[in-house]
Amino acid sequence: MDELNDQGVELYSHHGVLVKSQNQIRDDDSHCSGTLSIIEYSGIGKCIEWKPTEVLVDSETNDQEWAMVNAVGRRNRTSSGSNESQSRCRSVRIEVAHLKSFRVTRxxxxxxxxxxxxxxxSVFFFQHGNADCFVAALKGNIKTVRSKKDKHLYIVPDEPESQLDRSFAELELFTENTTDVVWKFVRNLHHRPYETTLETFAKLTDIWLFKSSEQRREEEVAELLNRSLTLNETSADAIGEEYAVVDLRNGPLLPPRPPAPRGPPLSIEQWAQFQDEDGHIVEVEILKDIIFRGGVVPNLRYEVWKFLLGYFPWDSTHADRQKLRKQKVEEYFQMKLQWRSITPGQEQRFSDYRERKSLVEKDVNRTDRTLPFFAGENNENLMLLSDILMTYVMYNFDxxxxQGMSDLLSPILCVMTNEVDAFWCFVGFMDKVCSNFELDQAxxxxxxQQLHCLLSVTLPDLSAYLExxxxxxxxxxxxxxxxxxKREFSYQDIMRLWEVLWTDLPCPNFHLLLCVAVLDTQQHILMENNYGFTEILKHINDLSLxxxxxxxxxxxxxxxxxxxSAICLPDVARKIIGLDPLGGPDTLEQKEPLQTTDIDNGLKVEEGPESLETLTFSPRTGEVAFERSLNLNYL
Incomplete structure (x- = not known):
């Protein structure tokens, strides 16, 4: 371990990992807990390192936007810690270049x-959760192939150069070393999915827009990105993967699209009429329908949003709400006191808290700063934004x-202005969308997948074009x-859109139909201009505002x-919009996992490890099939 004082870039780390080396003979070595990391050193390259808790050092967080996992930082490796602790729990280092295989069990x-x-x-045991994130990070830094004979075994091929490296070189997209660029992208994709993907899309878009027609080859660019997302892994043993084929005979028959006029926003006079003398909200469904059709007048949002976001129950009285708010105020400040009372010494030993606090501080300083409510230095509203987000960390530490959650809180704080009310409304909003931010990205x-399903049924020509x-x-x-x-509409429009969506009318997943509506408006532009991969991306991004x-x-x-009103609408689509399944011939029939299946009518169903289900509808044959078309290993 002579290189422990070298500077290295931390590519990944996981706390609370137990280690047991095969040659350990002491019983007290078998339960050493520490941090398992992937580190890149300038001299020896990438290494897998495990260090016991006693000798861990701090790592600095890189500034990144839209990151689900904080993974890239620079740290100085030191050999701090007592000789006694080091002799009890010895650090482990394995050069990635020497790795032949790894097995995932238990x-x-x-x-x-x-x-x-x-x-x-060595054998590493992950006490908290499982090893999926570590395996994904490892795959992002080395080429791996899953054994066809042993589903738990991953093999590292001997040849370091991959087809992906050669594809980048052939396209001459980068002036620097191709292999370094490729693996930097793949590594970042695992740990910074949103930012890395959008950065890569932007780079490829620039190539497409600013290179001459002789230099750019669209099919190869699209294939390049898809290949970089899939990492060309074997799919022979994708655990738990299934597909289904739905036979619709003649396909769904869509009637003409009926008009759906909008209405005026809920007024103060109307709001008063929906309350009885005790404060109960009456005829809630009619009230929600008014809000769905026109939103809420701005000076009424402070009251109505509390009901839409579950802060106040619809059937509560004035007295009930006063009592509830008093309880919520006490609860909020108890949680706020928890994080404010953490001492610097405690924070130094509490890495999860420290990392989240750092992310909050960075995001707050760049959230909607062009708005008067958040403009200027030493803005008290920025302090409120930070305090609310830190208190939410204590409320939902799992x-x-x-990053991105500050975007959702910002309009709520602008409306509520009060710290406690904004917090509990934000809690209600997060209850609706928290799955967007979970690590497994389920x-x-x-x-x-649901959006692709709805598009395939509603706009089959566009769906086929996109494919x-x-x-x-x-x-x-x-x-x-x-x-x-949030990034697609103006500030006033996004407030109106959100309160419409919070009514949950006219169906679950109405926001997906909103996506379909936007794509319906853009269908002719995309298709008539024969937009390709990069132009589709650029065009959709340019729709913002x-x-x-x-x-x-x-x-x-x-x-x-x-x-x-459609005839023979497939059950998968019916369920997405909240309709009961018909249970007819289009009921899903589960099959055993397959790698690639070509169906006689030309419909192709593909699978891969950790892939994404989508549904493809063929107007010619009237068949619908799930397709796992997005194979992103970082998800």
């Missing part, structure tokens, strides 16, 4: 590493803080879904009524 909580000389080096995967132009994964809509269109809200909401509602 419900994916245990990882065993084997070097190329045949030595089984989720904590993830919520985002499901929404992208043909390498955009069927719907990833260009990622930002829409992640922060619920250029989408007309009322007409889009009206079109989305019309699409909903069109789908509910």
């Amino acid at each position: 419900n994916r909580q245990q990882v065993t590493l084997m070097e190329r000389d045949g030595t089984t080096h 989720l904590g803080y993830v 919520g985002m995967k499901q929404q992208l 043909k132009h390498e955009s069927g994964n719907m990833f260009f809509c990622f930002r829409w879904l992640l922060v619920l269109f 250029h989408i007309e809200l009322d007409s889009t909401l009206s079109k989305a509602e019309g699409i909903y009524h069109q789908l509910t």
